[in-house]
Each structure stands twice: as structure tokens, then as C-alpha cells.
Amino acid sequence: MAYSCTDLVDNVLDDMLVRGWIQSTQYSPEDPQAQGKAVLTAIGDADRALCRAADAQQLHVELLDSVETLAAIADQHGALALANIVYWQMAILNDTYIELSPDEAELLWFVRNLPSTDRWWARVQLTIPPSAENRFPRDFHAAGERPSGSLRAADG
Numbered sequence: 001m002a003y004s005c006t007d008l009v010d011n012v013l014d015d016m017l018v019r020g021w022i023q024s025t026q027y028s029p030e031d032p033q034a035q036g037k038a039v040l041t042a043i044g045d046a047d048r049a050l051c052r053a054a055d056a057q058q059l060h061v062e063l064l065d066s067v068e069t070l071a072a073i074a075d076q077h078g079a080l081a082l083a084n085i086v087y088w089q090m091a092i093l094n095d096t097y098i099e100l101s102p103d104e105a106e107l108l109w110f111v112r113n114l115p116s117t118d119r120w121w122a123r124v125q126l127t128i129p130p131s132a133e134n135r136f137p138r139d140f141h142a143a144g145e146r147p148s149g150s151l152r153a154a155d156g
Contacts, residue, residue, distance in 0.1 A: 009035065016042055048095070055119065056092040059085075062114040073110075081107040088123060097123045 016022045021042040027034035074082040
């Protein structure tokens with residue numbers, strides 16, 4: 001018996017079910033359109049996850065190219081800077097952002113020298129104390145700005 005399109009569809013659906021990429025509740029066995037939508041949605045989700053993983057890896061590569069070791073980040077900029085780098089990578093992987101105070105952002109000044117700095121800073125939201133509300137945007141996305149120069153509250 002020849003391998004048919006139905007066999008292919010069944011094998012793809014079964015494999016994606018086993019991997020947890022789709023759920024059987026997303027489609028009916030008699031609804032090829034819903035099956036196709038479930039598969040394409042899962043492929044899109046996987047593609048976005050792979051892109052985020054590649055971005056997190058790229059941040060790591062650029063950091064190591066600039067400082068040579070992760071320990072050097074802690075040595076040169078402090079343990080908080082290194083911790084925030086780890087949180088930053090997790091924000092990239094999880095498609096979210098990290099919140100930094102202006103002082104914490106200042107500790108990460110060296111990231112502004114990385115080739116993909118705009119991509120990395122897009123994952124940062126500044127938290128501003130009430131006294132500094134007029135000096136900094138609440139987040140770079142809403143203000144349409146990216147960090148440049150010093151982020152110290154004393155700058156004006």
C-alpha cells in the first residue's frame with residue numbers, strides 16, 4: 001500500500017501531539033482546515049521561540065566578544081549587572097522585558113557598545129521614581145526612544 005496524504009497528515013498530527021505542540025481539542029479528525037490551522041499555529045509558535053532563542057544567544061555572543069568572560073562583567077560592573085544580564089536573556093527568551101531603575105541601567109552602560117544594542121534595549125522598561133517622572137520616559141516602547149548616552153537621573 002502506498003503512503004498517502006492522509007498517512008502524512010496523521011503522522012504529523014500524531015508527532016505534534018506527542019511533543020505537546022498541539023492539543024487534540026484544537027481540531028476534529030474530520031476537519032482538515034482546523035488540522036492545518038493547528039499545525040501552522042504550532043509551526044509559527046516554534047519559529048518565534050527559535051528566533052527568541054537565537055536572539056538570547058546573540059546577546060550572549062556579543063557580550064562575550066566585548067568582555068571575554070561572564071565573570072568579567074561581575075568584576076568590572078558588579079554582581080547586579082551580571083544578574084540583570086541573565087534576567088535580560090530570560091526576557092528575550094520569554095518575549096517580555098526587564099524593569100530597570102536608571103541606576104541599574106547605568107550599570108549596564110557597556111551593553112550600549114554592542115552591535116545589536118537597539119534590539120537589546122527594546123527589552124528594557126525603565127522604572128522611574130516619582131521625583132524623576134519628567135526626566136525619563138516610563139518605557140522606551142511608549143516614548144519611541146532608545147537609551148543613548150548616560151541614563152543617570154542627574155543628567156538633564
